[in-house]
Amino acid sequence: MLTRIPKTAIEKGMFVEAVECSEALFGKRRFVLKSDADLRAIRQCPADFVVINTAAGSARAAGSPMAAGSRAGADPHAAGSMDRARAAVIMSDSVRALRQGLTGIATGGELDMKLLAPIIAEMADADPATTSLFFEVSRLKSKDETTFQHSLAVSVLMGKLGDALGLDRDTVELLVLSGMLHDVGKLSISNGILQKQGKLTVAERATIQSHPRRGHQILQKHADLPPEALEICLHHHEYLDGSGYPARLSGAEIGPLVRIATVCDVFEALTSARPYKRGWKTADALAWMFDRDQQFDRKLVLRLGACIDG
Ligand SMILES: [Fe+2]
Known part of the structure; x- marks a missing residue:
């Protein structure tokens, strides 16, 4: 360990x-x-x-x-029952608002920042109990809420990591917003493909891997969004060694905020349940990523482990 x-x-x-x-x-x-x-x-x-x-x-x-031994479900001291009840309410309100916000823009509607602003503030200010609960829920999520809950969990992680890196409040809120929006392209892909159990065909894999470009196209229609949110949406599956997609960027071509998104996205995906797998333990996910410094920024993996722990 x-x-x-x-x-x-x-x-x-x-x-x-x-x-x-x-x-x-x-x-x-x-x-x-x-x-x-x-x-x-x-x-x-x-x-x-x-x-x-x-x-x-x-x-x-x-x-x-480095693992989150303090996760709410594993450590009774990590969160009092009041904290957990409050966190549960925040979680369900946030998922509802995010569903409304993302579904609206994925179907060509306006992005209503009034829906997202309160949850951006909640995520940026989330205490350890709330953050822990988001992980717990994220492990248990139902199929149809996968994208929303994943996006919310990535969003809170990106805020925490930004905070731990000493980034200013505006940048932390930008990271939180970008986390919420990063997978919006998946909402234009059928659940039949997204939730398919078993091996994907080449065409199905290509469709899933089109979600960053689809999301970017959706977000481009919203001129008020910060360009960093669009960059994160388009490039959150790029790896340092150039093995990611869609542009096979590598090394210095991948900016610092995108790297934060990539590390949080992969960590959340590994630790949460999917229709075809159980969620990994936090320590195992961190160790797996830590050993792949050709793909992930090792300093960010370390910081992520430290801020989940703390
Ligand atoms: Fe994604």
Whole structure:
């Protein structure tokens, strides 16, 4: 399991996955901490935290797992019953508003920001209990609400990650809005394809992979939307190694806000239930993404793990 510990708690014998400081100092080294020189280097570097892998090395120090052990359903201390009741109300109101807002624009209607504004503020201000509940619901969602609940969960995650990265309030709200809109293109694809169980045909896969372009076309009709929201909608399935779609962008061609969207979108997709799969545990999803730094921005995966934990 990946565990994030203060650098002062590191000991020889631990397997170091990442030191949370500039890559120039430790590069992408993953190593068993054996030497005094490495121990000293980590303790003297600007990082505050180190990510260790307890499956590959010792774990004597008490660290906090990168996973959301604080998720509402798993930890009775994570959310009081009042918090959870309030979060449930916010969730259901938000899904309803999002359904109205997205269905309207997907069928050529106007984008009514009055519908979305209150939930953008709710998502940007969401406390840990609300955020946790969104994950729980997202794991249990019914088929016909998949896109709305996924969009809402991605939206709250993007806001949290933006916040953890120290972005200003306007940018956090922009991320929240972009999360809500990023999959709007799926609303123009039949449920028969979206929810198909079993292998997709080549044509069906191409149809599903057309959803970023479809969404972008829908959002282009709304001149008042910030261009970053359109960029996120179009490129949220691009990977750093150029293996994504629709434009096979790579590396620096993928902007920082799009990277935030990609990490949150994939994490939410892995951890939530689908008609054909159970949701992964948070720790497993983070570890899987962490190991694929050719595709995902590793610093963002680490930050995401840390802000879900916290
Ligand atoms: Fe998508």
